[in-house]
Amino acid sequence: MKKISSFFPAAILLFMPFISPATDGFCSVSLRQAAQADGQTASAPRHHLLLAQQVSDEYSDAIIWYRQRAAQGQADAQYYLGLMYARGKGLPRDYKKAAMWYRKAAEQGYPDAQFDLGRLYAVGDGVEQDLVEAYILISLAAGQGHKKALKIKDFMAMQMSPEQMEEAQKLLMRLMQKSQ
Numbered sequence: 338m339k340k341i342s343s344f345f346p347a348a349i350l351l352f353m354p355f356i357s358p359a360t361d362g363f364c365s366v367s368l369r370q371a372a373q374a375d376g377q378t379a380s381a382p383r384h385h386l387l388l389a390q391q392v393s394d395e396y397s398d399a400i401i402w403y404r405q406r407a408a409q410g411q412a413d414a415q416y417y418l419g420l421m422y423a424r425g426k427g428l429p430r431d432y433k434k435a436a437m438w439y440r441k442a443a444e445q446g447y448p449d450a451q452f453d454l455g456r457l458y459a460v461g462d463g464v465e466q467d468l469v470e471a472y473i474l475i476s477l478a479a480g481q482g483h484k485k486a487l488k489i490k491d492f493m494a495m496q497m498s499p500e501q502m503e504e505a506q507k508l509l510m511r512l513m514q515k516s517q
Contacts, residue, residue: 396427407438415442416450423453432463443474451478452486459493468497472505473512 400421406414419438422431436457442450455474458467472493478486494502 396421400427407441410441410445412442412445412447412450415439415445416447416453419450419453423457432457434463436463443477446477446481448478448481448483448486451475451481452483455486455493468493469501469505469508472497472502473509476505476509477512 400418403414403418403421407418415438419435419442420426421428422438423435424430428434436454439450439454439457443454451474455471455478457463458471458474460466464470472490475486475490475493479490497505
C-alpha cells in the first residue's frame, strides 16, 4: 500500500494519544480493591472494572488478569492487554504485540480495538503501513458510534488516493455483506 507522503497527516495520528473513551486516564485502585468495593471477587469483576489498569504498582495483577481473560477470548481483555503494550504500562512498549491483541478484539467487533488498530495501520507502528486497512478499521469503529473514529474517518479519506478509497469501499461492502 502507498505510504503517507507528507509529514503532516502522519504527525496528527502519531501525536494522538493511545487512549480510548473507556480508558481516558488510569484508575488508581488495584483490581482486588475495585472488586472488593463492588462486592465481587477479584477473579470475576464486572466489565467496568477492566478500567482498573494502572493498579498503583500492581501492574502484575492486571497483566495476569488480562492475559487469562484474553486467552479465553474476551475481547475487552484482549483490547486492554494491547493497550498496555501500546502505552508501555506494566509491559514493555511493543506495537507488534499491541497490534496482535487489538486484532483479536477487533475481529470480535470491539470498536476501541478497531480504532486503535486502524491508527497503527495509518502510521505503520507494529504493522506495515496500509491506509486502506486503516480506513476500513476506523470506518468499522465509526459505524458503531466510536467518537474518535467518527472524527478521523473523513480525514483518513482525504489522505487516500482514489484507487485506495475505491478498494476500501469495496472491502467494506464485502465485510458488511458477510456480517448480515
